[in-house]
Amino acid sequence: MKRPVSIRNAHPRLRVPRAAVTRAIRLLDAQFEMLPGDLAHLSLPTARLRDIKSQISNLQLPRVASILPPGELSLVFLTDPALAKIHADFMDDPAATDVITFEGDAAAGLAGEICVSADTAARYVGASLDDARGRPQGTPLPETFSAELTLYLVHGWLHLAGYDDLQPSKKRRMRAAEKRAMALLRAAQAVPAFRLA
Numbered sequence: 001m002k003r004p005v006s007i008r009n010a011h012p013r014l015r016v017p018r019a020a021v022t023r024a025i026r027l028l029d030a031q032f033e034m035l036p037g038d039l040a041h042l043s044l045p046t047a048r049l050r051d052i053k054s055q056i057s058n059l060q061l062p063r064v065a066s067i068l069p070p071g072e073l074s075l076v077f078l079t080d081p082a083l084a085k086i087h088a089d090f091m092d093d094p095a096a097t098d099v100i101t102f103e104g105d106a107a108a109g110l111a112g113e114i115c116v117s118a119d120t121a122a123r124y125v126g127a128s129l130d131d132a133r134g135r136p137q138g139t140p141l142p143e144t145f146s147a148e149l150t151l152y153l154v155h156g157w158l159h160l161a162g163y164d165d166l167q168p169s170k171k172r173r174m175r176a177a178e179k180r181a182m183a184l185l186r187a188a189q190a191v192p193a194f195r196l197a
Helices: 018-031 036-041 046-057 080-091 118-124 129-133 143-160 168-187
Strands: 005-009 072-078 099-105 110-117
Touching: 005 018, 018 072, 018 143, 018 168, 036 168, 072 080, 072 143, 080 099, 080 110, 080 118, 099 143, 110 118, 110 143, 118 143, 143 168
Parallel strands: 005 072, 072 110
Antiparallel strands: 099 110
């Protein structure tokens, strides 16, 4: 069964290709494989870790979809100030950030929520949001903007799968998993073409 994906765009100038974003998430759900060495670096409840170890001992590499909590995945695209407010409200840090992930509640049918900043992605790749105003409407920013914003979605998705980046060894595993996920999306031509109007 395909995971329900809810998309909310709260960025006034970002154009989100909803079908392409849903396709990217479903491709990750269906085809991204965790490496056996990743297991020791995951931050997951004991019961979920036990299930994963069972899959690996049966010579099956687990797909992350089997590790993610079941249910609907919510994706929210925000401005820097909006994401900074969430960062302050929930993590006591008012600084701007690129992505915040909230775990879901399987009993309520929620896999989790990933909140990303389009402003941070544009700034990171050197694409000024003001530059987008001078372009004809719908003209994409450089491909790197779409890739950067997609990377934020991948990062949040991996957090829900148990990957973490607070310790150096775990951070290395997450970065390697991000590269594999982005390679999977690029090979399938499934990096959504985000646009700023």
